Amino acid sequence: DAGITQSPRHKVTETGTPVTLRCHQTENHRYMYWYRQDPGHGLRLIHYSYGVKDTDKGEVSDGYSVSRSKTEDFLLTLESATSSQTSVYFCAIKSLDRPGQGAIRMAFFGQGTRLTVV
Amino acid sequence: QQQVKQSPQSLIVQKGGIPIINCAYENTAFDYFPWYQQFPGKGPALLIAIRPDVSEKKEGRFTISFNKSAKQFSLHIMDSQPGDSATYFCAASPARQLTFGSGTQLTVLP
Numbered sequence: 001d002a003g004i005t006q007s008p009r010h011k012v013t014e015t016g017t018p019v020t021l022r023c024h025q026t027e028n029h030r031y032m033y034w035y036r037q038d039p040g041h042g043l044r045l046i047h048y049s050y051g052v053k054d055t056d057k058g059e060v061s062d063g064y065s066v067s068r069s070k071t072e073d074f075l076l077t078l079e080s081a082t083s084s085q086t087s088v089y090f091c092a093i094k095s096l097d098r099p100g101q102g103a104i105r106m107a108f109f110g111q112g113t114r115l116t117v118v
Numbered sequence: 119q120q121q122v123k124q125s126p127q128s129l130i131v132q133k134g135g136i137p138i139i140n141c142a143y144e145n146t147a148f149d150y151f152p153w154y155q156q157f158p159g160k161g162p163a164l165l166i167a168i169r170p171d172v173s174e175k176k177e178g179r180f181t182i183s184f185n186k187s188a189k190q191f192s193l194h195i196m197d198s199q200p201g202d203s204a205t206y207f208c209a210a211s212p213a214r215q216l217t218f219g220s221g222t223q224l225t226v227l228p
Binding site for chain 1: 124159160161162214215217218
């Protein structure tokens with residue numbers, strides 16, 4: 001939707017291995033986000049980016065790193081996957097209602113990546 | 119630390135009923151309150167949103183009621199249909215980020 005592609009869509013990996021998830025957007029949005037979704041917790045922000053090479057931590061950033069070397073790509077890396085990182089990961093982009101007013105309208109989410117760490 | 123508290127966790131109504139989902143927040147810096155709808159296997163999709171300078175917003179069968187003094191807001195779905203069965207999330211935003219509630223799984227029985 002809205003030019004957001006997440007890859008892979010499903011992945012099973014072993015504990016201790018590194019994993020990278022990719023989010024690709026085609027509409028040149030400045031802000032991009034990574035969330036994880038777990039039952040009973042809603043969506044929790046992992047990291048976000050407000051421009052190329054500009055990133056910041058969210059509420060559950062431990063064990064995750066991100067990179068954004070191009071506007072269109074935002075990568076999420078699990079340096080050493082653990083079973084607690086089994087989750088569904090969503091990428092999102094921000095579209096402002098009226099640029100300059102600061103209010104956020106996060107209209108678009110990707111389809112999600114289901115990651116299982118065994 | 120959950121900044122947005124959502125209830126109930128699950129809700130079952132008959133077709134035509136009016137399910138109501140409630141959210142409460144603490145951070146007075148929040149200035150944008152969207153609701154998202156999510157179907158199984160899909161990403162959340164923006165449903166309707168409100169800013170704190172209004173007390174109510176309607177879009178089709180969906181209405182947000184907002185009580186700034188109580189720091190609460192709610193989603194009402196008029197004439198609910200089985201196709202409305204989904205998980206609904208409230209959210210709140212100060213600026214760059216969006217904080218979500220824990221979600222409500224709505225089932226509308228035919």
